[in-house]
Amino acid sequence: MKFWIGAALALAIGVGLPLLPVNEYVFYAGYVVLTYVVLATAWNILGGYAGYVNFGPPAFFGIGAYAAVVLFKWLGAPLGVQIAGAAFMGGAMGFGVGLLTLRLRGIFFAIATVAIIFIMETLMVNWRYVGGATGLQLLRPQVELYASYTRMLFAVIAVMAVASVAIARYVQESWIGRGLRALRDSEEAAEGCGVPTLRLKLVACTLSGALMGAAGAPMPMYLSFIEPASTFNLAYTIGSLGSAIIGGMSHWAGPIVGAILLGSLQQIITVTISNEMNVLVVGVLLVVFVVAAPEGILGLFRKVLGRTSK
């Protein structure tokens, strides 16, 4: 119940805030932070619960973005349809990746997902319809209700962030999450105990992929532009994986904490120092956490709480 009150509150703020006369930059930066909330939460469904390291968020994100662009250019589809299409494409690709888990684990799985990013990028570079390597300029349609398109996109991504967290929480607390945790610890033992490992992995991959694809859908409109090199950038990998690891992978709240922290920090550093520096900071933070605090911020928090309660 507490969760749903919090979710309703977050939703009200996300949708209501853009209606108020707040500085536009808040939404411009907030949009990116919330995108990372969706990506990290989605990544964690497979990476955190099931222990399969997916280096491919840019592939899912990118296929979502390009699906949205194609739908927009071809049919002039509204944003809602674009997001649905993007989620479908992301989910379909996730299903395919899920089939890969049949044979591949650990680093082999991770490297295979890197391969998917580059294959997708090469396909888009060579596809003239969506602009090829030079990219495609997009004209934003008119918005109603909100004062600007960016404000409307902020509200949309806020809804998506709340929805993806709710989905991740459901997965974690239902039999799916229990099964995924079992197969993370030992796939053979889980299979032996009657856990339908393949079906669970497919569910996790599809869900995770669909959410990442959906997260990519509004991005072309946000930038009014799409181009393969920045869409399929490995920076999305380090952002989503870093957020989940820094926040804590074992609980749905971890990726949110990590993404908000990391995303805000990145926005601040991009503005005050430089764009390169912000990737460097994320890399350093990721390595520091993975070495010194493998349970993430949530783990540190729990440790402190445990100590004081004794």
Added chain:
Amino acid sequence: MFSLDLLFEALIFGVLLGCFYAAVSIGLSVSFGLLDVPHVAHPAIMVLGSYCTWLLATRSSLDPLLAGVLLMPAFFLVGVLVYRFYYETFERRGSDAAVRGLAFFFGLAFIIEVGLILFFGVDQRSVEASYIGKSFRFGDYRIPMRMLVAFAVALLLTFFLSLYLSRTFVGRAIKAVAQDEPALRLMGANPVRIKQWAFGIATGVSALAGAMLVIVSPVEPAMDRVYIGRTFCVVVLAGLGSMTGTLAAGLILGIAESVVMMLFGASWAPAVAFGLLLVVLGLRPQGLFGR
């Protein structure tokens, strides 16, 4: 558009390119193939080697190959330290070390890449030497001299490394670690020290590979990304830890890439390595010459 002449030229170029790919992958073949370290930072370390070579070669007008060789001891030390650190923080703790180890090396690759951007900028860098820019005439075909140099060094490197692994005591110990670590422990040997040494060698070889990279083409900091695909493709296709397999797999990749480039154009080239990698992972994860 298609002709036998062109195909023949693509084949020659593919063979040269393939040997070069084998050479840049051979370090990974040791660190990942033999030692099972999820070393996704291998290409990044190689590009770091290219930049160090560039620095040495332009500042003190050394031959880039010689600069690469001079860098090897320093990179060896770096490799030893990196493995030691990896062992202490991940391998020894066991449990889900794989997930965190991967994240660690991925983060390391990013740190190196961004460090290079901050230090050198995003511009392409290239070196100069007497053999760069010239080409060798062979009948009607012209072969760039730089590719021939890389080809020769690659062959030598592969030859000596496989000789080292099969003929010397330490080399055999490295292979033994790969085969059965607990057994080695029972024999009273310390597997960690052997692995440390082997990882050092793998990293040292990366310095020379980096020198070859900057000889073959200009380098830029983000170049490691596409080489993740090429190096892992070669190592996985070869079958983990097989040195002669690495050479064969490099040739397959080089020829495939060169033929695709001839038929469809250069913009499709990056997908070849990754596509081949996916196919191998999906159909035959143990590779061609798997252990």
